[in-house]
Amino acid sequence: MTDTPAPPAPPPAHRGGAGTGSTNTPETAHAGEGHPDGTAPPWRRVLWAAMLGNAVEWYDNALYGILAVVMSRTFFPEGDATVALISTYLGLILSYAIRPVGGTLMGRVADLKGHKFVLTVTISLMSVGTVAIGLLPAYSAIGIAAPLLLALCRLVQGLGASAEYTVASNFLLEHGPRHRRNYLSGWSVGSTSLGPLIASVLAYLLIVTLPGAAFDAWGWRLLFLLAAPLSLVTLYIRRHTTEAPEYRRALEEARNSGTEQAPFTEAVRGHWRDMLRAIGLGAGQRVGSFMIQSYFVTALVQNGIGEDRALLAAILTYVVGAPAAVWGGRCADRYGGRRLLVWGYGVFVLFTVPTFLAIESGSFVLAFLAVVVFTVLNNIVGAPLTTAYVMSFPAHVRGTAAALNYNVGTTLLGGTAPLLATWLVGRTGTEVSFGWYMAAVCLVSALVAAFALPKSIDEAREAAGRTPGETRHPRPATGTEKK
Known part of the structure; x- marks a missing residue:
């Protein structure tokens, strides 16, 4: 979309006199203003740290889905191609099976030792x-x-990714301006398209330039090795970030209280209803994300569209996904997250079955358009959903509770989606069977958004001083808001 703003850039340096105070004050961070010494507010660096981490996480997921057919031939014995492909998708599920455990562990560490460490x-x-x-x-x-070694690698990757998205989003929302929370969540969601976009472009270039035998033998391996430099850049940025001032104070108070901290126990006992609501709220978007990143390329190829054209379709989905997510965040801040989620999921319910009909039609143009629209819908609801994942819980258990509900929902619903789609198509002979399943899941999410959504999802709109239905732009921050 041409009207989508660029990532927030550091503001012009402000001149100020001596004794202007710390450059890390919560007021400054929340207002989104520059610091007296001319540096950018902390949340801008945190934004880039969160976005790059998401890119690394989803780069691997996208590669695993894009290269599923090649990897099934490489790591499994020859024979039934469907069995080998299903076995490959089991590796995807395995990396998500470890996530609830890893997310609980990492979330607890985040609540006790801080976000930067995790x-x-x-x-x-x-x-x-x-x-x-x-x-x-x-x-x-x-x-x-x-x-077996492939499964071990997926477990290590899944353990690392288990708390990446929620802890990074939490880190970002605690630093960023309160009245722009959904907008910042939109950038976080949009960055999950950055990794798959890089993966798809590189895979496409290798597929069209290398002989098929060379790509199958060693070319695909280069794509996984290229994750190293992206990870090193992200690690460097993260090592130069700091915790939000309020969060540092909360950690210090907890450490000095003399009371044993048990965020997991409190999260499960005191907030299990909130976690169930969050899982239901994110169900449709979780399934949709994994269809985009781990199944659509396979489905297009199996329905007669070549690998090169299928990858081109995947590339465009990642191009449109990021601006759709940012735009969804701006709309959620303006009109309210609840309204956007209800309408977004409502349209999704109507559009899922036609999407799979288009894929099955054999028409590249029809399938291409359907997959792109599917991606836009999926990413528009992502920003308020991310805000709900994080802000539905009090700060002292937020890392544990958000990571637990996100990973349980992702594992049970998102991680199993490609395998379930493959199985349903094998049993029914039609892609539409999975379309009906996803329509039902999106309907559940729409009902949760309409009748059980936590009030915290609309906190950004309330912080901007608007009433429901107002369309004016957020009032400028004064630099005196308190979180």
């Missing part, structure tokens, strides 16, 4: 798991050890 650990684990896949020997070389 985000350094997560990016390190994700990069190790991703790069290692590119170095694994094939089944023809080491036999059954190949799929």
